[in-house]
Amino acid sequence: MNQAIRSAWVVAIGMFALILGSLTYVQFFEAEELNTNDWNNRQLYQDFGRPRGAILVDGKAVAESVPSNDQFNFQRVYNEPNLYAHLTGFYSLVNGSTQLEQASAGLLSGTSDELFYDRIVGLLSGASSQGASVELTIDPQIQQLAWDLIPEGQRGSIVVTEPATGNILAMVSKPSYDPNLIAVHDTEIAARNVEQLSAVPGLSIYRNPATESLVAPGSVFKLVDAAAALESGDYDAESQIPNPPVLPLPGTTIGLPNYVNGTCATRTTADLEFALEQSCNTPFAQIAWDLGEDAIQEQARLFGFGERHQIPVAVEASQFPSDLSQPELAQSAIGQFDVKVTPLQMAMVASAIANDGVLMKPNLIKAVRAADLELIDSPSPEVLHESVSAGTADQLTEWMVNVVDNGTGRGAQIPGVEVAGKTGTAEVEGRGDNAWFTGFAPAEDPQVAVTIVMEDVDLATGSQLTSPNAKQIIEAVLNQ
Amino acid sequence: MSDVLTVPRSRRNVEAALLLLAFAVAVGANFVAGLEREEPFNDYFWRQASTLVGMGILVHLILRIRAKYADPVILPIVIALNGIGLAMIHRLDLPRMENPDFVPVAPQQLTWTAVAIVAASVLLIFLRDHRILRRFTYISLIVSAILLLLPLTPLGLEINGARIWINVGFGTFQPGEVAKITLAIFFAGYLSTNRDLILLAGKKLGPLQLPRFKDLAPMIAAWLVSIGVLILQRDLGSSILFFGLFMAMIYVATSRVSWVLIGLAMIGVGAFIALELFSHVALRFDSWLNAFDPEVYNRAPGGSQQVVQGLFGLANGGLAGTGFGQGRPDLVTYANSDMIIAALGEELGMIGVFAIILLYILLVSRGFRAALGTKDGFGKLLACGLSFTIALQCFVVIGGITRLIPLTGLTTPFMSAGGSSLLANWIIVALLLLISETARRPVRTAAPSEPAAVLSASGRGALPRRPKEGSR
Numbered sequence: 001m002n003q004a005i006r007s008a009w010v011v012a013i014g015m016f017a018l019i020l021g022s023l024t025y026v027q028f029f030e031a032e033e034l035n036t037n038d039w040n041n042r043q044l045y046q047d048f049g050r051p052r053g054a055i056l057v058d059g060k061a062v063a064e065s066v067p068s069n070d071q072f073n074f075q076r077v078y079n080e081p082n083l084y085a086h087l088t089g090f091y092s093l094v095n096g097s098t099q100l101e102q103a104s105a106g107l108l109s110g111t112s113d114e115l116f117y118d119r120i121v122g123l124l125s126g127a128s129s130q131g132a133s134v135e136l137t138i139d140p141q142i143q144q145l146a147w148d149l150i151p152e153g154q155r156g157s158i159v160v161t162e163p164a165t166g167n168i169l170a171m172v173s174k175p176s177y178d179p180n181l182i183a184v185h186d187t188e189i190a191a192r193n194v195e196q197l198s199a200v201p202g203l204s205i206y207r208n209p210a211t212e213s214l215v216a217p218g219s220v221f222k223l224v225d226a227a228a229a230l231e232s233g234d235y236d237a238e239s240q241i242p243n244p245p246v247l248p249l250p251g252t253t254i255g256l257p258n259y260v261n262g263t264c265a266t267r268t269t270a271d272l273e274f275a276l277e278q279s280c281n282t283p284f285a286q287i288a289w290d291l292g293e294d295a296i297q298e299q300a301r302l303f304g305f306g307e308r309h310q311i312p313v314a315v316e317a318s319q320f321p322s323d324l325s326q327p328e329l330a331q332s333a334i335g336q337f338d339v340k341v342t343p344l345q346m347a348m349v350a351s352a353i354a355n356d357g358v359l360m361k362p363n364l365i366k367a368v369r370a371a372d373l374e375l376i377d378s379p380s381p382e383v384l385h386e387s388v389s390a391g392t393a394d395q396l397t398e399w400m401v402n403v404v405d406n407g408t409g410r411g412a413q414i415p416g417v418e419v420a421g422k423t424g425t426a427e428v429e430g431r432g433d434n435a436w437f438t439g440f441a442p443a444e445d446p447q448v449a450v451t452i453v454m455e456d457v458d459l460a461t462g463s464q465l466t467s468p469n470a471k472q473i474i475e476a477v478l479n480q
Numbered sequence: 481m482s483d484v485l486t487v488p489r490s491r492r493n494v495e496a497a498l499l500l501l502a503f504a505v506a507v508g509a510n511f512v513a514g515l516e517r518e519e520p521f522n523d524y525f526w527r528q529a530s531t532l533v534g535m536g537i538l539v540h541l542i543l544r545i546r547a548k549y550a551d552p553v554i555l556p557i558v559i560a561l562n563g564i565g566l567a568m569i570h571r572l573d574l575p576r577m578e579n580p581d582f583v584p585v586a587p588q589q590l591t592w593t594a595v596a597i598v599a600a601s602v603l604l605i606f607l608r609d610h611r612i613l614r615r616f617t618y619i620s621l622i623v624s625a626i627l628l629l630l631p632l633t634p635l636g637l638e639i640n641g642a643r644i645w646i647n648v649g650f651g652t653f654q655p656g657e658v659a660k661i662t663l664a665i666f667f668a669g670y671l672s673t674n675r676d677l678i679l680l681a682g683k684k685l686g687p688l689q690l691p692r693f694k695d696l697a698p699m700i701a702a703w704l705v706s707i708g709v710l711i712l713q714r715d716l717g718s719s720i721l722f723f724g725l726f727m728a729m730i731y732v733a734t735s736r737v738s739w740v741l742i743g744l745a746m747i748g749v750g751a752f753i754a755l756e757l758f759s760h761v762a763l764r765f766d767s768w769l770n771a772f773d774p775e776v777y778n779r780a781p782g783g784s785q786q787v788v789q790g791l792f793g794l795a796n797g798g799l800a801g802t803g804f805g806q807g808r809p810d811l812v813t814y815a816n817s818d819m820i821i822a823a824l825g826e827e828l829g830m831i832g833v834f835a836i837i838l839l840y841i842l843l844v845s846r847g848f849r850a851a852l853g854t855k856d857g858f859g860k861l862l863a864c865g866l867s868f869t870i871a872l873q874c875f876v877v878i879g880g881i882t883r884l885i886p887l888t889g890l891t892t893p894f895m896s897a898g899g900s901s902l903l904a905n906w907i908i909v910a911l912l913l914l915i916s917e918t919a920r921r922p923v924r925t926a927a928p929s930e931p932a933a934v935l936s937a938s939g940r941g942a943l944p945r946r947p948k949e950g951s952r
Contacts, residue, residue, distance in 0.1 A: 002852055004735040005864055008728050009848040012871035016841050019875055020834065022882035026794045027830040034795035039777065039788060042796050045808050071575060071810075 044093060048072040048185075053108040053131030053371070055088050055100055057138045063088045063101070063179075065131075070185050076101075081178040083147050086208035087136070087171060087364070089313075090179035094187050095194060098206055100134065100364070103312040107132045107368055107376075130371035137167035137366045145476050146170040149452075149469040155202045156454040156465065157210040157343040160473055163351040163446045165381040166360030168311070169477065171344070173209040175202050202455075211315040214340035215453060218426025219279045220436045221335030223349055223396065224320075226272055228299035229287050230392040235272065237395065241283035243270040249327035256285050256330050276399045277407030279423065281334045288333035293324050296333065302387040304348045304359060305341075309384075311362045318345035335426055347451035350438040352385070353400070354420070354446035357393035359385045401443045404467075409437065411467030414475055418443035421470065425462060428455075435462025441474045448477040488922030492544050495552035499536050502556040506532050506563020509804065513571035516805040524570070524587065531590055532563050535597040542604050543913065551850060551916035557843045558894055558909050562593055562902070564836065565895030568823055571805055572816045585816055585897050592899035596906035603910040610914045614858045617669025624662040627655035628705065632712055642889060643713045656709070656718045657891075657904035660725060660869055661911070663705075667726055668861035670698055671733035675857065679734055691739065702726035703746050710750070714760055717888035720876055721869060723747060728868040729861050732851075768886035786813050787880070787887045790822035794882070801829025816897045818889050821878050837874070840893075844871045847912045853919025863915045866908045 026034070034040060051074055055063040062084040068075035076091045078084065089099025097105060106112030110131040139160075146158040150172065160170035181193035182205060197205050207213060229235035245265055246255035258264040264280035275283040288296055300306070300320040309315040321328070321338035331337035344362060352359035361382040368377040388396070400420035403409045409421040421439025428434060435457050440449035450470045454462055507529045514525060536559045543550050570586035577584065607613070613620075630636065630646050637645040637652055645652040671678075678695045702723060710719040727743040754761040763782035770776045771784035771791075778785070789812045796807055809815045809823030816823070825833045847867025851860045870893050880887035891901035 001732060001735065001857065001860055004732040005848060005851050005860060008732050008864055008868055009845065011728075012844050012848070012868055013841065015871055015875035015879075016837060016844075018884060019878040019882065020837060022879060022884040023794070023825065023830060023833055023837075026791055026882045027798055027825060027833075030791075031795040031798050034791055037772075037788075037792065040792040040795075042792060042808055042811065045811070069578065 041093070045072065047109055048074060048093070050074070050109065051130050051371075052076065052091065053110070053133040055084075055104075055108075056133055056135040057084070057143070058140050059135075060140070061133075062136075063091075068185070072185055075185065076183045078179045078183065081180050082176040083143060083172070084138075085176045085179050086173050086210065087138070087313075088179060089208075090182045090205070092182045092190060093185060094190060095182055095205075099208060099313050100136075103310065103314065104134050104365070107134055110371075132371065132376055133369045133373075134365055135367040135369065136364055137162075137169065138171070138364070139169045139477075139480075141480075142170040142473065142476055143172060146172045146473060147174075149465075149472060150174045150454070151465070154454060154465070155209075155456055156452070157213075158469070158473070159210050159343050159347040159451045160477070161347050161351050161362065161449045161451075163354035163440060163449050164360065166351065166362045166384070167366070167381075168362055168364050169448065170473075171208075171210045171364075173343075175200055177203060177205055179205075208313065210343045211311070211313060212342065214316060214318065214342060215434050215455060216426035216428055217335040217339060217341045217346060217424060218434060218436060219281075219335055219424035220346050220349075220422050220438050221333070221339055221341070221424070222276060222279065222284050223353065223400075223422050223438075224300050224303060225284045225287050225296060225333050226276060226396060226399065227303075227353075227388045227392060228291055228295050229272065230395055231299060231388055232291055232295060234290070235287070237271065237273065240269045240271055241275065241286055243267055243275070243280055243283050245282075247282040247285050247330065249330055251325070252327050254327075256281055256327075256334070258282055273399050273402055276422065277402050279408050284333045285330035288329050289326060293322065293329050293332075296320065296329075297322060299388075302359070302385045303352055304345060304384060304387075309362060311344075311364050313364065315344055315362070316342050318342055335424060343451055343453050346436065346438045346453070347449055348384075349387075350422075350440050350449040350451060352387040353393050353396045354440035354449050355393075356390040357386060357388040358383055359387045397443050400439060404439065408463075409439065409467050411463060412437065412439060412471045412474070414441065414471055414478075417441050417474070417478065419471070419474060420446075421467065423463070423467060425459065432456040432458055433462055435459075435466050437466035437470045439470060441478065448474055450474055488549065488920070490544075490548040491552040492540070492548055495540060495543070495555060498553065498556035499540055499559060502560040502563065503533050503536060505560045506567070509564050509567035510570060512804040513567040514574065514805075517574040528566060528570070528586070528590055531594055532559060532566070535594060539597060539601055539604070542601050546604055546608065547913060547917035549917050549920040549922070550913040551846050551920065553842060554846050554909060554913055554916065557839050557846075558906070561836070561839055561843075561894040564824070565820065565892075565897075566590060566593065567804070568809075568820055568827075568895070569816045569897050571827075572810055572823060574805075575810050588899070589897050589902070592902045595899070596903040599903055600906040600910035603907060604913065607910075607914060609918065610859055610862065610911060611856055611918075613665050613862070614669050614672070617666055617673070620662040620666040620669065624659045624666060624705075627659040627662065628709060628713075630655045642715045644709075644715045644718065654898065654900035656713075656715065657898075657900040658907075660718075660721060661866070661904055661907055663702075663722060664725060664729070664862060664865040664869065667698070667702075667729045668858050668865060671729060672857035672861055675733050679736075691736070691742070696742070698726075698730075700746075703750065707750050707753070710754055710761070711758070714758070715889070716754075716761060716764060716886075717876055717890035720888065721872060721890065723750075724872045725865055725869050728872075729865040732864045733857075733861055764886045764888065768883065771883060786819065787883060789813070790819050790881050791883060793819075793822040793826035797826035797829045797832075799830050801825070801827050801832050803827060817891060818877070818887075818896065819881060820892050820896050822881050824895075836895075837878070840870065840874050844868075846916065850912055850916035850919045854915050855918070859915045859918060863912060866911060870905075870908070 052065040054061040063078050065074040066077050089101045091097040091101040108131045150156045157173040161168050177197050184190050246257045248255045258280050263278045270283050297320050305318045305320050308317045318341040328337050332339050361384040370376050397420050401418050404412050404419045404421045408423040412419050412421050419441040420443045424436035426434040435454045438451040440446040450473045452466045454465045510528050569589050573584040573586050576582045631643050635646040636643050644656050706719040706723040730739050767784035771788050776784045793812050804827050807826040809826045812819045812822050844867045851863035877890045877892050879885040891898050893905045
């Protein structure tokens with residue numbers, strides 16, 4: 001019997017050996033894979049258990065972590081939630097994180113390489129690692145003003161920038177939402193809130209309309225045509241371009257008309273100043289035909305089209321289509337067809353013209369501070385592209401001043417200040433137009449560029465909500 | 481038999497020294513567990529420390545008086561395991577303390593620890609010799625049947641689809657845990673009595689000696705019990721445990737591989753029937769094989785979330801662990817009972833779990849050593865059966881947690897929260913200690929006890945008388 005006992009013992013030891021082996025497999029060989037599994041929220045719990053840095057606007061936290069009494073030690077709280085929702089995004093358990101909460105996650109959570117030194121100090125001193133705070137370039141008064149200028153229930157975005165630096169002074173969009181509803185730790189409540197928010201027309205909690213929604217620019221795109229025309233050397237202030245009321249489009253039965261009730265009809269030929277002033281369509285279609293698709297596209301690229309930017313939140317790439325037929329090119333030249341831009345992209349066009357043709361990289365971050373308020377980083381302005389020559393920029397500025405003084409942008413006039421601007425109305429199939437204004441002031445020394453787009457509006461409402469609002473914002477910035 | 485000639489030593493002082501180590505492990509673990517979240521040295525800390533130390537010393541003293549040659553390693557190992565389990569259960573209580581409705585588990589487990597050790601002590605004092613149990617062979621069978629049937633009576637409770645608990649007024653009890661002891665006693669008694677009969681009869685088929693059909697009866701009975709538990713109580717783990725216990729014991733009794741092969745075939749048939757007929761068994765298998773399939777993961781009930789979360793815990797621990805109180809073992813459901821190894825693996829790491837498993841290996845090996853050393857067949861079978869159960873239970877639980885085999889709901893001996901399991905395992909410890917005492921107790925050579933005197937008197941009487949030299 002003793003031999004059988006020994007065999008049974010061997011079997012028992014064999015079973016132990018098997019579980020030692022499987023433990024080794026799970027805890028050593030497979031550990032890495034399991035730790036990064038999507039369902040594994042231990043990392044998340046670890047992140048949520050740490051104080052996360054605040055997002056500051058003018059020293060005030062718009063997003064901060066406060067101690068909580070639940071299983072996580074901290075709750076992310078958004079102050080003035082709707083006003084800043086599209087900038088801060090949210091930091092949530094189940095729905096991930098978005099916008100700055102995502103783009104600056106490394107700094108906010110304290111895991112970024114830039115914070116390496118602080119982590120070492122924390123490790124040695126025993127203090128738990130804390131995230132860095134991120135201070136925004138946003139001016140809270142301008143942000144609030146811009147917010148108030150978009151009526152409740154109206155879809156629209158306003159982007160205010162500083163042309164010389166690329167700093168974003170205000171960026172608002174409606175509809176907005178309350179990120180606190182999504183950051184709540186109770187997953188059931190969060191899920192219900194997300195469901196309710198997804199039912200709001202025109203709202204996506206994952207998208208900042210100012211940087212991620214692509215809309216038709218309409219006539220504001222003519223600034224790009226005009227820039228391409230001047231840069232080509234084929235056109236100058238004297239050039240006279242045929243201005244028929246309707247331009248027949250080859251190969252089709254339709255034509256491209258100028259605005260029927262406008263002043264364009266008073267002239268059969270137009271120079272660029274007049275064409276911009278009255279936003280005549282047919283001259284720009286002919287410029288595009290003359291220069292060709294590639295020239296327009298190249299100019300668009302130099303203004304920042306066709307690439308995704310990190311400011312540090314992700315900016316969707318604006319598009320100028322390629323392989324166009326002649327009718328398509330004509331429509332694209334007036335910002336229709338498949339030309340799609342983000343509101344920020346048009347702000348970049350205006351800013352580049354304002355800044356002597358130099359396009360600065362848009363930027364939201366003024367400073368990064370460690371938990372002890374020590375300055376870790378303050379991004380310096382970066383040149384993105386030399387979009388146009390200084391001469392071209394001057395000429396475009398002069399024409400844009402004329403648009404506000406005598407043309408479609410008269411609503412933006414400010415006594416004693418030269419305002420440069422361009423309006424636009426893009427037709428969108430199946431609903432109201434997109435009304436645009438993009439411009440800057442003062443023309444001789446631009447301090448501020450303002451871009452406004454109101455979606456799904458009729459003509460009257462659109463012009464009411466664009467140029468006059470730009471005027472108010474410019475005044476507010478210049479009076480500071 | 482050379483060991484008989486060495487001077488037999490009780491080794492109780494070795495046990496005392498090892499106990500000190502075990503106390504240090506148990507009390508230390510409990511201290512570290514509460515370090516992050518509560519006042520050190522609070523009431524519960526002292527209650528836990530004094531209970532474990534007091535009870536450990538109590539058993540040690542009983543052994544000194546009643547069974548002074550018992551194995552000196554078993555008690556310290558079990559105290560250490562019980563203490564680590566208590567510390568982890570306490571640690572898992574802490575994050576939930578803020579909930580006013582939450583009743584902490586650790587104090588209950590501590591009470592059960594005291595009850596279990598008292599029960600083991602009573603057994604050590606009053607049983608004295610395990611061979612007495614042989615008289616209760618058939619009574620044990622009846623008791624086993626009653627215990628297994630109890631959950632099916634109106635007393636029974638169904639929790640998470642398994643009907644293996646009964647309500648005993650102040651809490652729940654799992655009679656199946658005790659049934660594994662009474663079944664082991666029955667098998668040991670039956671097999672040691674009928675061993676010769678089973679061995680002699682039967683046809684030979686090649687190298688295999690096949691048993692006679694009527695000798696297969698107990699095996700079929702054991703198989704039916706296992707299948708019955710599986711069907712009526714929906715408890716796959718206990719079912720595997722009972723059948724494994726019986727297989728080990730019949731193999732040890734007969735040394736016949738044919739029995740094991742027949743047993744394995746019967747397991748195969750049972751598993752096939754279970755898979756085909758019972759959705760809960762099929763679901764377990766599916767959750768095992770396709771644990772990372774989103775559909776399987778999110779299925780409720782019967783999804784793989786528990787096992788996958790357990791794996792995440794183990795992986796998070798890695799080699800060295802997060803440290804006691806530093807991980808998130810509370811994310812795993814049943815972290816303090818079925819999944820306690822995942823919790824320990826997360827916070828103590830692979831190294832820590834290996835140390836714990838080493839303790840189990842030592843414990844089981846000491847049990848087998850007692851089986852080898854004891855002289856009577858009943859004791860050998862009982863010690864083997866009980867030791868093998870501990871090993872099999874560890875295998876089924878930890879293998880399930882690490883996805884080596886499908887996860888079944890079983891407790892990890894001495895560590896998981898659960899009074900019946902603790903009580904049953906401490907009784908097993910008492911039995912192993914008693915058997916090891918008979919194994920290591922010196923053969924009566926020097927002691928002037930009565931039977932030895934009779935033997936020497938009759939021996940002298942058998943010798944031819946020789947004239948006394950001095951009479952001349």
